[in-house]
Amino acid sequence: MVDKAAIARQFIEAIPHANALGMKLTTIGNGEAGITMPYNKDLAGDPRTGVIHGGAVSAVLDTCCGAAVMSHPSAPGGTATIDLRIDYMRAATPGQSITTHATCYHMTRNVAFVRATAMDEDKDRPVATASGSFTVESL
Amino acid sequence: MARPRPEPMQVVKQRRDAALNAIVDGVPYIRFLNIGFDRRGDELTGVLNFDDKLIGNPLLPALHGGVTAAFLEVTAVITLSWEYFFPRIEAGELDADDIFGDESVRFPKTVDFTVDYLRSGLPRDAYARAFISRAGRRYASVRVEAWQDNHARLFAQASGHFLMPQPKSENE
Secondary structure, three states: OOOHHHHHHHHHHOOHHHHHOOOEEEEEEOOEEEEEEOOOHHHEOOOOOOOEOHHHHHHHHHHHHHHHHHOOOOOOOOOOEEEEEEEEOOOOOOOOOEEEEEEEEEEOOOEEEEEEEEEOOOOOOOOEEEEEEEEOOOO | OOOOOOOOHHHHHHHHHHHHHHHHHOOHHHHHHOEEEEEEOOEEEEEEOOOHHHEEEOOOOEEOHHHHHHHHHHHHHHHHHHHHHHHHHHOOOOOHHHHHHOOOOOOOEEEEEEEEEOOOOOOOOEEEEEEEEEEOOOEEEEEEEEEOOOOOOEEEEEEEEEEOOOOHHHHO
């Protein structure tokens, strides 16, 4: 049997933009994935505060959701985002890395439904949450 | 009494473009993605200059969905900020070059942002334009469209809500 998690890991680690942001896949399997992104002042949305721009947080959440879909037991292979909504709860604390966790909670033949959360080092207060739908594609 | 001679058009244009560039180039993440803005009168167009590091699917290849989302969000925030700061800059209340030196100048904050991916982003430049559906005193609602070769074939669209900067007195 093909190891879905291994394939997904290989795919995620080959994404140029994920590498440009320094993303690291921490967990993957059974429709769940975790990705961290280290703090980088080049990703700041305001040079005065050094707070990471929401767009960079979106990029990690999107990648993490895609990884969760690919690792789902009934996923045939690839995926692409159909729609993604991000809610921004608060500014991420400058200097801290962003940790995201995504769950693919339902999957049909054509569509995968995913939820994700982004945290900094304060694990009680989310920085952002995401919910989206993704395509289900064979590789 | 005769009216003072109006400023030459080029001087006005240069001043406005310089103000816009001061805002755009001041944001590290906008430089990281290499996004620029074209201004034609009051209309802004975001330009995402393609680079290999923006790829999300190397097999196709296609732009990363997160890059598309970020590009649309940056276009929304800059368009909203320009709309908010421009009258102040024109009135001489605010110097665009001082924005990032002044702790009290605040930008609109994203509350939520929803992106529809209509087709895959091709490995080339992309363009986006934001439309402010409503700009209230506290909240603003913005819609954004993005395209590549053909303006009629959007590759993504988005809509989001933003919290507008609040005057100091209301916070205290």
